Structure formats: C-alpha cells, structure tokens
Amino acid sequence: MAMSMLHTFTATLSYSREHSKTQRQKSSSVICSSRRDYVPNYIQDPNYVRIFDTTLRDGEQSPGATMTPKQKLNIARKLVELGVDIIEVGFPASNKADLDTVKSIAYEVGNETKDENAHVPVMCALARCTKEDIDKAWECLKDAKFPRLHVFLATSDIHMEYKLRMSKEEVIDKARSMVAYARSLGFTDIQCCAEDAGRSEKEFLYEFLGEVIKAGATTLNIPDTVGFNLPREFGQLIADVRANTPGIDDVIISAHCHNDLGLATANTLEDIGLYRANESGLILGKLSGRHALKSRLSEIGYKINKTELDDLFWRFKSLAETKKVITDDDLIALMSHPVI
Numbered sequence: 254m255a256m257s258m259l260h261t262f263t264a265t266l267s268y269s270r271e272h273s274k275t276q277r278q279k280s281s282s283v284i285c286s287s288r289r290d291y292v293p294n295y296i297q298d299p300n301y302v303r304i305f306d307t308t309l310r311d312g313e314q315s316p317g318a319t320m321t322p323k324q325k326l327n328i329a330r331k332l333v334e335l336g337v338d339i340i341e342v343g344f345p346a347s348n349k350a351d352l353d354t355v356k357s358i359a360y361e362v363g364n365e366t367k368d369e370n371a372h373v374p375v376m377c378a379l380a381r382c383t384k385e386d387i388d389k390a391w392e393c394l395k396d397a398k399f400p401r402l403h404v405f406l407a408t409s410d411i412h413m414e415y416k417l418r419m420s421k422e423e424v425i426d427k428a429r430s431m432v433a434y435a436r437s438l439g440f441t442d443i444q445c446c447a448e449d450a451g452r453s454e455k456e457f458l459y460e461f462l463g464e465v466i467k468a469g470a471t472t473l474n475i476p477d478t479v480g481f482n483l484p485r486e487f488g489q490l491i492a493d494v495r496a497n498t499p500g501i502d503d504v505i506i507s508a509h510c511h512n513d514l515g516l517a518t519a520n521t522l523e524d525i526g527l528y529r530a531n532e533s534g535l536i537l538g539k540l541s542g543r544h545a546l547k548s549r550l551s552e553i554g555y556k557i558n559k560t561e562l563d564d565l566f567w568r569f570k571s572l573a574e575t576k577k578v579i580t581d582d583d584l585i586a587l588m589s590h591p592v593i
C-alpha cells in the first residue's frame with residue numbers, strides 16, 4: 254500500500270519528492286517560478302522541490318483503486334493544472350491497456366502547446382530492468398516534450414535472493430547495462446530505483462547507486478517499498494546515501510514512501526510542520542523555566558554554564574512573549590548572538 258498527496262484519504266497511492274543535494278521544502282510560488290528550464294539531473298534553485306506524482310501508476314496498485322483510461326486522462330489533466338512536475342503515467346509493459354493509456358496521455362498532456370508559457374510536465378513510465386520493458390516505455394514516450402524512464406531493480410537481500418534469484422554482482426550488472434541501453438534508445442532522463450532500498454544493506458546500496466549514476470541515471474529513487482521505515486530511519490538513509498554514494502552531486506534524489514504504517518508523509522518530508530518537544534515531551538514557550546531551557550539546549554548540543562544561562566534565559570523569555578513556541582532554530586539564533 255502506498256500513498257499520494259492527492260489521495261491521502263484513500264491511503265492508497267504514492268507520493269514522491271525529489272530534491273538536489275542542498276534542498277529543503279519550499280512554497281508553491283517558488284515552485285512555479287523555478288520550473289521552466291527543466292534539466293533532468295539538476296535543479297537551478299537549491300530550495301526547489303520537484304513533485305513526482307504516481308497516482309496513475311503506484312496508486313492503481315491498491316485493491317479497488319483501478320481507473321479507466323478516461324479517468325486517468327482526467328486525473329492527468331488535473332495534475333497538470335496543479336503544476337505537478339513529473340507524472341508517472343503507468344507501466345506500459347504490464348498490460349496492453351496501460352501501454353495505450355500511457356501513450357495517449359503522453360500525447361494529450363505531455364506535448365508542446367501553442368502557449369509557450371504553459372506548464373508541460375515530465376511524462377514518466379515505469380519499466381523493469383529488461384530491454385522489452387524499456388522498449389515499450391520508449392515507444393510510449395518518445396514524442397513527449399520531456400520523456401522520463403523509471404527503471405527499477407531490487408537491492409535488498411531478501412528480494413535479490415527470493416524474488417530475483419540474482420547475486421549482487423548480477424544485480425549491479427543488469428542495472429548498469431539497462432540504464433546504458435535506455436540511453437542508447439534516446440532517454441536522457443532516467444530515474445533508477447533501488448527497489449526495497451529501505452531494507453537494503455547500505456554499502457551495497459551505495460555501490461549500486463554509484464554504478465547506475467556512471468551508466469547515465471539522472472535521478473535516484475530511494476523507496477520504502479514495503480512501508481516499513483520510520484521517519485528518523487528514512488531520513489538517515491537519505492543522509493547516508495548523500496554522504497556515501499559516488500557521483501551523488503550529479504543527480505537528483507527522489508523519495509518514494511509507502512503508507513502501510515501511516516508514515517509516508519512524515520518519511521517523505523525529512524519536516525511536517527510539527528514542533529519537536531524535548532525528551533520529556535515539553536514544548537518551550539513563555540511558561541518554560543530555566544531547567545527546561547537548559548535541557549533542550551543540551552539535547553541539541555549546547556553545554557552552557559550558569560552565567561550564560563542567566564543571560565540567555567531573559568532573552569529567551571522576551572522572545573517567548575512575542576511568539577507561541579520557541580523552536581530549535583530560535584535557540585540556535587539566540588545562542589549565536591550572546592550578550593556576554
């Protein structure tokens with residue numbers, strides 16, 4: 254079961270977020286202003302987050318969530334209106350109906366329009382790591398303005414042993430050669446997915462990802478395929494991938510989280526607008542005392558003496574008169590401007 258931004262109420266669909274190395278979440282006005290010059294492996298504005306919507310593909314995997322071709326086209330049009338950057342339109346090799354639908358949606362909404370300022374999203378199709386699947390994806394997307402291939406292969410021990418029956422070396426070899434094959438057909442925008450990344454052995458994952466970057470992948474999809482990761486763990490996984498994958502600065506990282514434990518949004522947004530309480534569950538505000546302040550500071554890494562606490566406490570109190578909650582960022586700002 255996965256989840257989407259659009260269909261959270263059904264808890265069925267999938268929701269991905271892409272960002273470059275230094276990105277954080279940003280407002281929709283920034284999203285609109287930065288979208289125009291699409292470069293697959295590079296986002297000019299370091300604060301811009303690309304939205305990859307897989308309602309039409311992963312969303313359909315939930316029991317009872319199947320859609321007719323007409324419904325899919327209507328949804329695709331709505332996604333364009335919403336300004337979604339990348340629409341995963343389907344999995345052409347899975348059945349003929351999907352192939353036809355991907356082709357027609359790519360034609361209807363993924364092409365140049367007369368209005369050169371109109372938003373044309375990237376059209377993405379899923380494929381296993383086989384030539385047949387990749388050929389079908391290319392057949393559907395080759396005339397789109399921005400065609401993207403999403404190719405996947407599992408990297409967790411359990412999937413490699415029991416589903417793929419392949420060794421680590423074979424998995425790397427296959428992924429590398431299929432990314433290169435997609436390039437040879439004409440795909441210049443290739444999203445490579447390490448399926449079940451959330452349960453994969455990390456050193457192997459870095460190696461796999463590094464190799465597909467060398468072969469020509471432009472986005473790396475890091476999924477929590479079985480909806481099993483917790484937010485801190487998933488955040489750490491992304492941080493580790495960033496820190497340890499060779500060539501990572503040349504690609505975009507995409508998070509793809511499933512909602513089996515109800516954590517897809519929290520896992521995806523590495524920030525969900527909640528204030529973090531201290532270990533005893535308290536939020537800092539105008540009623541907080543010295544002890545609470547000192548203990549939160551220590552939790553975020555500041556050790557201060559009595560004199561420093563005296564100084565800080567009164568500045569903290571006067572700030573707390575002006576806002577409801579004092580965040581960690583506020584504390585960091587207060588600490589970086591000591592009066593004594």
Ligand SMILES: CC(C)C(=O)C(=O)O
Binds near residue numbers: 477
């Ligand atoms: C098959 C891939 C792309 C996926 O949806 C997942 O791993 O969650």
